[in-house]
Amino acid sequence: MRYFKITKPESLAAWEQSRRDAEAMTKAGREFAERIAAGRAKAWYTTGPTRRVAGFSFSPPMTGPEWTKPERQHGIQRPRTKVPTDAKQALADLQAIWNDYPKQSVDMDQVLKTCGFSWGFIYGYSMFAHCGALYFSTSDPHQQIEGTEILGSEFSSAEAEHSASANANPTHQPSK
Known part of the structure; x- marks a missing residue:
């Protein structure tokens, strides 16, 4: 696995838009x-x-x-x-x-484009936002991403903190 941390403002803005779109879609589906x-x-x-x-x-x-x-x-x-x-x-x-x-x-393509990658080459991935950054993991060894490659331990630590905050705040929707 490869792990990345992305802090580009346009990536974070696209992620937040996707979360708002996901909440609207989920609400419409429930209604x-x-x-x-x-x-x-x-x-x-x-x-x-x-x-x-x-x-x-x-x-x-x-x-x-x-x-x-x-x-x-x-x-x-x-x-x-x-x-x-x-x-x-x-x-x-x-x-x-x-x-x-x-x-x-919910158009995830915009989020991925701002991070420098495309769906055509992604498989086996996970993505979430935590503390002003997007964290991304992929099993694709060839993917080029516009972010900092990080150790799995840093990714796991951020993921654990993200999950704990999602459990503590029931209005938060997990974003994987």
């Missing part, structure tokens, strides 16, 4: 989940350069003919595209609600 299945739905989010709401799982799963069967990995369900004639009104009602599906997203 939509509550609207469609009061307390029975969980929002799932994509990972990658642009994060967005991936879908919703339900406990127990939705069973009407207007719903798809739960996907295997996370149990995500969506409205069907076609239903029997007697279920067309139920599908139309569901689609009217589904049109308000959360469209917020």
